[in-house]
Amino acid sequence: MMTMPVPPWLGPLLSTPFFSVCRTHSDAAKSERNMFCLDCHGDAFCFYCRSSKHKDHQVIQIRRSSYHDVVRVSEIQRVLDISGVQTYVINSARVLFLNERPQPKAGKGVSHICEICGRSLLDPFRFCSLGCKLVGVRRHGNASFAVEAENEIAMEMERGRGEGMSTARRGTSSSREEEELREGSQQDISPPTPSPPPSNARRRKGIPHRAPFGS
Secondary structure (H helix, E strand, O other), X not given: OOOOOOOOOHHHHHHOOOOOEOOOOOOOOOOEOOEEEXXXXXXXXXXXXXXXXXXXXXXXXXXXXXXXXXXXXXXXXXXXXXXXXXXXXXXXXEEEEOOOOOOOOOXXXXXXXXXXXXXXXXXXXXXXXXXXXXXHHHHHOOOOOOXXXXXXXXXXXXXXXXXXXXXXXXXXXXXXXXXXXOOOOOOOOOOOOOOOOOOOOOOOOOOOOOOOOOO
């Protein structure tokens, strides 16, 4: 069975603006347009539009990290081969970026970079985002987005192994990746409040009372 190297909804997903307020449900609490339908591949929509217009469709939710759009690996890998794309851990969830992000000139000693935009990577991946992988697929044809049946089984096994990682390892990986995600942004770091110095003053004695005069 022939599979399309690039699904028809991927291009629209990467070019769709998210997180504006839904005009229909602007007064509701969850009115951000942060969802995308893989069956319709039209505009972004909100939580309430999904219930009314995309109830039985394949829908993914877009999230945001440092003003850039991300999607959870657990959602996107069901419909897309994301191999070769750098992933990150944010708030205990593994995500990847939709599009490339601007960055300052790469420093010395960077061992892993994106093949398309040259962004420095934490691990030996080929691309920094889905957008860069799409460029690589169209330009070189040596990568694919098609999810094969055996790949689905492998991804399920890999997800199970990932959930079984030790807490210490996850904490180390998360701290490294989140530090990289914050690069170039100002961080409000307040020094810890110093402990009060030990007091050498003697405790004040109580006021002495004279013995009552004899009658």
